[in-house]
Amino acid sequence: xxxxxxxxxxxxxxxxxxxxxxxxxxxxxxxxxxxxxxxxxxxxxxxxxxxxxxxxxxxxxxxxxxxxxxxxxxxxxxxxxxxxxxxxxxxxxxxxxxxxxxxxxxxxxxxxxxxxxxxxxxxxxxxxxxxxxxxxxxxxxxxxxxxxxxxxxxxxxxxxxxxxxxxxxxxxxxxxxxxxxxxxxxxxxxxxxxxxxxxxxxxxxxxxxxxxxxxxxxxxxxxxxxxxxxxxxxxxxxxxxxxxxxxxxxxxxxxxxxxxxxxxxxxxxxxxxxxxxxxxxxxxxxxxxxxxxxxxxxxxxxxxxxxxxxxxxxxxxxxxxxxxxxxxxxxxxxxxxxxxxxxxxxx
Amino acid sequence: xxxxxxxxxxxxxxxxxxxxxxxxxxxxxxxxxxxxxxxxxxxxxxxxxxxxxxxxxxxxxxxxxxxxxxxxxxxxxxxxxxxxxxxxxxxxxxxxxxxxxxxxxxxxxxxxxxxxxxxxxxxxxxxxxxxxxxxxxxxxxxxxxxxxxxxxxxxxxxxxxxxxxxxxxxxxxxxxxxxxxxxxxxxxxxxxxxxxxxxxxxxxxxxxxxxxxxxxxxxxxxxxxxxxxxxxxxxxxxxxxxxxxxxxxxxxxxxxxxxxxxxxxxxxxxxxxxxxxxxxxxxxxxxxxxxxxxxxxxxxxxxxxxxxxxxxxxxxxxxxxxxxxxxxxxxxxxxxxxxxxxxxxxx
Numbered sequence: 221x222x223x224x225x226x227x228x229x230x231x232x233x234x235x236x237x238x239x240x241x242x243x244x245x246x247x248x249x250x251x252x253x254x255x256x257x258x259x260x261x262x263x264x265x266x267x268x269x270x271x272x273x274x275x276x277x278x279x280x281x282x283x284x285x286x287x288x289x290x291x292x293x294x295x296x297x298x299x300x301x302x303x304x305x306x307x308x309x310x311x312x313x314x315x316x317x318x319x320x321x322x323x324x325x326x327x328x329x330x331x332x333x334x335x336x337x338x339x340x341x342x343x344x345x346x347x348x349x350x351x352x353x354x355x356x357x358x359x360x361x362x363x364x365x366x367x368x369x370x371x372x373x374x375x376x377x378x379x380x381x382x383x384x385x386x387x388x389x390x391x392x393x394x395x396x397x398x399x400x401x402x403x404x405x406x407x408x409x410x411x412x413x414x415x416x417x418x419x420x421x422x423x424x425x426x427x428x429x430x431x432x433x434x435x436x437x438x439x440x441x442x443x444x445x446x447x448x449x450x451x452x453x454x455x456x457x458x459x460x461x462x463x464x465x466x467x468x469x470x471x472x473x474x475x476x477x478x479x480x481x482x483x484x485x486x487x488x489x490x491x492x493x494x495x496x497x498x499x500x501x502x503x504x505x506x507x508x509x510x511x512x513x514x515x516x517x518x519x520x521x522x523x524x525x526x527x528x529x530x531x532x533x534x535x536x537x538x539x540x541x542x543x544x545x546x547x548x549x550x551x552x553x554x555x556x557x558x559x560x561x562x563x564x565x566x567x
Numbered sequence: 568x569x570x571x572x573x574x575x576x577x578x579x580x581x582x583x584x585x586x587x588x589x590x591x592x593x594x595x596x597x598x599x600x601x602x603x604x605x606x607x608x609x610x611x612x613x614x615x616x617x618x619x620x621x622x623x624x625x626x627x628x629x630x631x632x633x634x635x636x637x638x639x640x641x642x643x644x645x646x647x648x649x650x651x652x653x654x655x656x657x658x659x660x661x662x663x664x665x666x667x668x669x670x671x672x673x674x675x676x677x678x679x680x681x682x683x684x685x686x687x688x689x690x691x692x693x694x695x696x697x698x699x700x701x702x703x704x705x706x707x708x709x710x711x712x713x714x715x716x717x718x719x720x721x722x723x724x725x726x727x728x729x730x731x732x733x734x735x736x737x738x739x740x741x742x743x744x745x746x747x748x749x750x751x752x753x754x755x756x757x758x759x760x761x762x763x764x765x766x767x768x769x770x771x772x773x774x775x776x777x778x779x780x781x782x783x784x785x786x787x788x789x790x791x792x793x794x795x796x797x798x799x800x801x802x803x804x805x806x807x808x809x810x811x812x813x814x815x816x817x818x819x820x821x822x823x824x825x826x827x828x829x830x831x832x833x834x835x836x837x838x839x840x841x842x843x844x845x846x847x848x849x850x851x852x853x854x855x856x857x858x859x860x861x862x863x864x865x866x867x868x869x870x871x872x873x874x875x876x877x878x879x880x881x882x883x884x885x886x887x888x889x890x891x892x893x894x895x896x897x898x899x900x901x902x903x904x905x906x907x908x909x910x911x912x913x914x
Contacts, residue, residue, distance in 0.1 A: 370867050374721035374810035376760055376799065390758075395745050398738060411737075411804050412849035413723055415861055415875045420840040424821065424863025424873075433866070446867035450810035450875065452723065455802050457758050463721035463797035474771065493767040502759035514762055516771025519780070520717050520793035526771075528762045528797065 224252035225550070226286055228311065230302060231293035232256035232267060232276055235384040236316060240291060240539035245270050249543055250550075257283065284309035288555060289546050292316060293538065307343035312555055314345050314542045318427075321346040321435060328438050330541060331548045332486050333360045338549060342557045345545055350537025351375050351428065351451060351460050352435040357510040357536070358464060358529045361484035362477055363440060366468040366523075370446040373432060376454045376461040377417060378501060379409060381533050387457050394455070414453040426451060459501030460533040465518055465526045472525040474515055481512050486536065491515050499530035507532055508540055571599035572897070573633055575658065577649060578640035579603035579614060579623055582731040583663060587638060587886035592617050596890055597897075604630065631656035635902060636893050639663060640885065654690035659902055661692050661889045665774075668693040668782060675785050677888060678895045679833050680707045685896060689904045692892055697884025698722050698775065698798060698807050699782040704857040704883070705876045706813060708831035709824055710787060713815040713870075717793040720779065723801045723808040724764060725848060726756060728880050734804050741802070761800040773798060806848030807880040812865055812873045819872040821862055828859050833883065838862050846877035854879055855887055 231237045237258070244251065254269045256276045266273040277283070279302060284290055290306035292299050292315045299317035306313045320326040327337040328346045330353055338345050348356070359368055379386040386409075393410035396403070404410070418427030425433075433447035454461075482489045490499045491513040498513035510531040518524025531537060549555055578584045584605070591598065601616045603623045613620040624630070626649060631637055637653035639646050639662045646664035653660045667673040674684040675693045677700055685692050695703070706715055726733040733756075740757035743750070751757070765774030772780075780794035801808075829836045837846045838860040845860035857878040865871025878884060896902055 372719045372812050372867065374797075376723070376801070391745060394741050398742050398745070408847075408849055411802065412847055413801065413803060413808050414847060415808070415810075415845050416840065416843065423866060424840065424861065425866070426840075448812060448865045448867035448871070448873060450721075450812075450861065450873060452808075452810065454723070454760065455758065456760060461760050461762070461799075463762075463799065465719050465795060465797075493763065493771065493773075496763065498762050500755075500759055500761060502755055514771065514797065518795045519770060519772070520719065520795035524795070526795060526797060 224250040225288035226253045227251055228255045228257060228284060228287045228290045228306070230257040230279065230290060233258040233262040233265060234293055235380050235387070236293040236534055236538040238267070238384075239534040240293070240542065241267060241269055243535065243539045243543050247543055247547070249546065255283070255287065282309070284311045287311040289314060291542050303344055312341065312345065312549065312557075313343060314347065314545050316347045316538055316542060318349065318431060320344050321348065322438065328435060329545050330356055330439055331544045332357065332484065334439055334441065335548050335552070338545065339552055339554045340558070341554065345549075347538060347541050347545065348435045348439060349428065349431040350381055350533040351377060351462065352432050352439070353537050353541055354460060354510045354529055354531035355432065355462055355464060356436055356439050357484070357487055357531070358481065358512050358527060359436075359466060360440060361480040361487065362466065362468070362525070363442070365480060366470050366472065368442070368445060368466045368468050370467040371436070372448050372465040374450045374463045375452055376456070377451060378456040378458050378460055378533060379453065380458045381417070381460065382453070390455055390457065409453060409455050411455060415450065417451040417453055425449070456501045458505035458532060458534060459530055460537060461499070461501055462529045463526070464529055465524060467521050468523045468525065471523050472517055474517060477525055478515055481515070486510060487512060489513065498528060501530055504530050505532055506535070508535055510536055571597040572635040573600045574598055574636045574638060575602045575604060575631060575634045575653070576638050577604040577626065580605040580609040580612060581640055582727050582734070583640040583881055583885040585614070585731075586881040587640070587889060588614060588616055590882065590886045590890050594890055594894070596893065602630070602634065629656070631658045634658040636661060638889050650691055659688065659692065659896065660690060661694065661892050663694045663885055663889060665696065665778060667691050668695065668778075669785065675782060676892050677703055677786055678891045679704065679831065681786055681788065682895045682899070685892065686899060686901045687905070688901065692896075694885060694888050694892065695782045695786060696775065696778040697728055697880040698724060698809065699779050699786070700884050700888055701807060701857045701876055701878035702779065702809055702811060703783055703786050704831070704834055704878070705811060705828065705859050705874060707787060708827040708834065709813065709815070709872070710789070712827060713817050713819065715789070715792060715813045715815050717814040718783070719795050719812040721797045721810045722799055723803070724798060725803040725805050725807055725880060726800065727805045728764070728807065729800070737802055737804065756800060756802050758802060762797065764798040764800055772796070803848045805852035805879060805881060806877055807884065808846070808848055809876045810873070811876055812871060814868050815870045815872065818870050819864055821864060824872055825862055828862070833857060834859060836860065845875060848877055851877050852879055853882070855882055857883055
């Protein structure tokens with residue numbers, strides 16, 4: 221049994237941060253002490269951690285001293301500033317932003333898929349983008365048996381991916397529309413769709429769509445896997461959904477694919493279409509698994525398989541994956557890096 | 568100038584029927600007389616047609632006598648019963664159901680694409696499924712220049728595709744959720760997604776997904792075109808949206824694709840991503856065109872192109888396409904069939 225550890229949660233009052241504290245308690249993660257950090261406007265708030273109130277602080281020099289794990293869920297810009305400070309102080313950073321994901325020296329980890337990558341960490345382990353995580357969970361068990369050459373994926377992403385403010389905004393927009401007090405001028409998402417998540421690149425893809433391509437290749441150790449995504453924000457509060465079409469080296473039997481998925485840890489099958497059973501986001505918010513349904517041979521490609529994948533983007537897409545990484549770090553006993561990103565000695 | 572014609576609208580009080588009466592007036596379709604038919608519970612209602620009230624009747628034997636065009640938008644079962652009666656009476660049926668679409672002797676028409684097919688009609692011309700129509704509008708101009716071999720499409724279909732009752736249901740579910748009076752037990756669509764439209768087939772695809780494959784091949788005269796669809800109901804009131812990925816014989820330049828689309832009648836480009844401009848359903852409800860944006864080379868396939876297509880499913884997807892067919896029939900002077908489905912003489 222590993223010793224209890226000291227943790228810091230940065231971005232504790234955000235949608236992912238709050239979910240993180242829930243998951244921490246639900247999984248009885250072995251903490252000896254918890255520090256909570258957030259932006260100045262949240263300082264002084266108290267949040268329950270394992271049933272006890274903990275005050276939210278602002279980060280400051282030295283705030284990561286004595287911390288074993290720093291869980292960071294803030295903007296990339298802020299992560300770039302804070303993560304090195306935490307590493308310097310001897311903490312292992314588990315970072316939810318895109319700041320470090322594609323750096324060659326930073327493991328990008330979904331424990332069920334590439335847990336071994338974390339053993340090479342140098343102070344930072346990145347969590348993949350939420351839309352990537354649930355997709356690779358559904359593809360990894362298939363890829364292991366019948367290599368996947370190409371993925372076409374179109375996403376249906378909930379507003380919680382943009383934070384708790386976006387959830388409130390959806391509710392208030394929907395209410396304004398229903399009551400006829402509708403003066404929503406921009407960024408309407410209620411009863412609407414927005415086919416943009418993240419900034420646009422010169423390729424015409426968005427940053428979010430690029431993440432789904434690049435991160436998938438990195439996590440799967442599949443540099444030649446082709447991935448084309450269209451990422452769309454939908455008026456759903458929690459859970460991302462994805463229509464996924466894969467092309468493999470050889471043909472698929474639906475039975476084989478279903479068995480591979482059903483036997484993969486963290487994946488559940490909901491696929492009884494004749495009974496109207498398939499994964500739907502409203503039903504699955506607050507749960508841990510990645511749910512796969514609508515599994516069928518893709519009749520437009522001899523080696524194709526199509527499926528529908530739903531997961532709670534705040535849990536497996538973020539908070540749960542972060543804690544699973546920490547659990548796996550303890551299991552593999554690799555809290556301290558073999559070589560550090562910085563030359564600082566551990567505190 | 569063709570003579571004014573006598574029309575019957577069957578399903579006049581439905582979502583498509585009401586939109587049809589709007590389009591009829593907006594396009595000043597040359598009608599001499601209009602009869603409105605609906606189910607018994609609507610009998611006696613009055614609807615405005617070109618500004619004048621017309622009473623809704625129940626269909627009855629002989630009700631199509633003297634009718635030139637019978638526009639039918641009811642269930643397939645009811646269409647199967649009523650359309651032959653109208654043909655028998657000498658009317659040209661323009662049918663919105665799936666009852667006749669795939670019959671070899673029935674033209675399935677989007678006038679901009681295969682208007683010439685209507686000349687072979689034998690009393691019935693079918694309108695494609697709404698999700699098919701907007702997709703083929705965006706693909707036909709590309710296919711004409713660089714043949715499309717395969718389409719992967721994932722849809723984001725509004726509830727109005729299931730009728731006006733479904734629109735009311737979405738509003739009332741959303742209201743119940745927001746006010747905390749949420750006792751929605753089944754068929755939730757508010758703040759949810761449902762990856763099923765139509766019944767399931769043994770292939771694992773739904774009927775709606777099969778329509779997108781079969782109808783596309785028929786309209787485009789492309790029996791070998793491979794089409795894989797995932798059709799998903801989303802909490803949007805009007806307009807269907809589609810993430811479309813095509814694979815052509817040769818590679819695509821985005822500029823060429825955009826020009827081809829921009830020059831095709833009935834297609835508009837909204838594609839200035841850097842300015843946050845792309846088609847969105849809320850903005851486009853009530854308009855006539857098929858809107859294409861997010862046009863980009865599909866980086867997962869050498870001959871691939873990806874795009875995002877939005878259209879008002881009640882207008883181009885149904886009512887507008889129906890009237891455009893009638894206009895084209897008059898222009899081509901092919902109201903009467905060269906050979907009739909029935910042996911009855913025209914009334």
